[in-house]
Amino acid sequence: MNPLSIYIHIPFCIHKCGYCDFNSYALDNLLDQGHAGENWAESYSEAVIRELKGRTRSLGLAERPVQTLFFGGGTPSLFPAAETARILAFIQENFDIDPDAEISLEANPGASDTARLSALREAGVNRLSIGVQSFDDDCLRRLERIHTGDDAREAFRSARRAGFSNISIDLMFGTPFQTLNQATADIEAGIELGPEHLSAYELTIEPGTNFGALHSRGELHGLPDEDTALAMWETRDRLLSAAGFERYEISNFARPAFRCRHNLNYWNRGEYLGAGAGAHSLISGRRFWNLARPDHYAEKADDPTAGEEDVSGAEKALGESLMLGLRLREGVSLGDIARECGGEPEEIFGGIFSALADQGLIERENKTVRLSRRGTLLANQVLAKFL
Ligand code: SF4
Structure with missing residues (x-):
């Protein structure tokens, strides 16, 4: 049987960053608008488990070997670790999880203390992807991130203390008013932490985001010109290669044996089941996706499909x-x-x-x-x- 990857989407964040076009929501807004209740986390994990039960039955997935599992968001590290553990326990009991499976979770440095990360490690998460974006506090403020550069360093150290031996950090370059020196310093600071994997993406301006709206009105200032952006790409590649990282994808770098197996499955067009609000799946020549808003998703969790496409x-x-x-x-x-x-x-x-x-x-x-x-x-x- 073909292996399967599982993705669980956790759509809650503390604040919606200006550039973000992921299916993510500021939790306080959902609570204020009545789109989430006091027991938001428990209700959401129950909905994910209901969806997983329904999909396993209708698609006959119980026998499929699962080699990778990924909690993405949103901010999965904001979600109570006990609820993540509950979803993970359900998956471990109901799917054929490879003993060597890669189990990743995305963490925001603003929601990543040692106790929380230790609980996740204990629940079985064995790879952490920390959304650092920059170590420069001015850059972070402009991106509307909720943390500082020091918070990011501390989150990395907390992850090591919690026992994670496979950590990735995400960086972003080409952001408003970022200089080549700042982009270079970010890569150097990332290398200095000693992660096993590093992603460094150029900022893209997406429609439907705050940055997209500013850009369309000609009010998003300070984006680097083409030559500076090119110099940032080249500096990134040169520094990471000199530090022993191999670029295996456009924006992804790994130390030997630490490529992200979950993302490799996407890029190789392998099959995956995505559960959670707005999650996408590719199974048996059919690509389908879920209702996006968490409360709409939870109401229909037995079959939350919002659309599908035959890609066979x-x-x-x-x-x-x-x-x-x-x-x-x-x-x-x-x-x-x-x-x-x-x-x-x-x-x-x-x-x-x-x-x-x-x-x-x-x-x-x-x-x-x-x-x-x-x-x-x-x-x-x-x-x-x-x-
Ligand atoms: S923390 Fe991540 S998912 Fe949440 S708004 Fe910011 S970029 Fe988007």
Whole structure:
């Protein structure tokens, strides 16, 4: 049986950051507006368990080996550890979890004290992904983060004290008024902490966010020009490579043996079940997603599906495999995806491959296609060609 990954979405945050387009909600707003009650955490974990029961039955998932499990958000570290433990215990009892499974949880430095992290470690979480974004307090304020650079350092030390030996940190560059020196200092500070994995993303301005609204009115000031952004990319890659990290995806770097197995499953277009408000799943050639608002989701938790798409056709499946797999540094084997998706990538996408190769955006070697250095910098535009 094909392995399965499980994703659990915890949509609650203390504050909605200005750039964030995730399905996340400031908890106080939900409480003030009556969209969450006093027992919000307990009700939410009950809803997730109800959904998992319903999906296991309707999709026959109980026998599928589960190799990775990921609690993402939102701010999973804000969710009471006892409720996370309850969801995790249900999954461990009702799915065939590999004894060596990677069990990750996203943590915000503003909600990551040692007691909380120790309880999560004890419940079985074995990998922590800490959303640092920057160590510079001015940058953090502009991003509307709830923590300081020192809080981020302390969260990392707390995670080590709690027994985590697999920690990733997330950084962001290209943020308003950030200088090249500040971006460089962030990468250096990240390396100094000694994580096993590090993600460093360039800020993208998404519609529907505060930053998106400011940008469309011409009021989002201080974004770096193209040359500065390029220098930030190059500095990031140079410093991390010198420190022994391998870039295995556009924005992800790992020490040997510490690549994120959960995300690799997404990029390899493996199957996954997503439970929780707004979570997406890909199972048996069907992509489906849940109701987004936590109270709407909880009301219909037995079957919270909000929409679905048939992605089993060869053209769709190959396009998705290319769009996801080209994010990986090693690229995509056309032979492998032809076998998995049942079509011939050259016949369907041959014209696009040639055009991208002529522009120097992809490289081809036998039956493998990968992004060139320039293609990596322009990845969003290149990958959109396969949609
Ligand atoms: S903490 Fe994360 S999920 Fe929550 S609003 Fe900020 S970026 Fe979004």
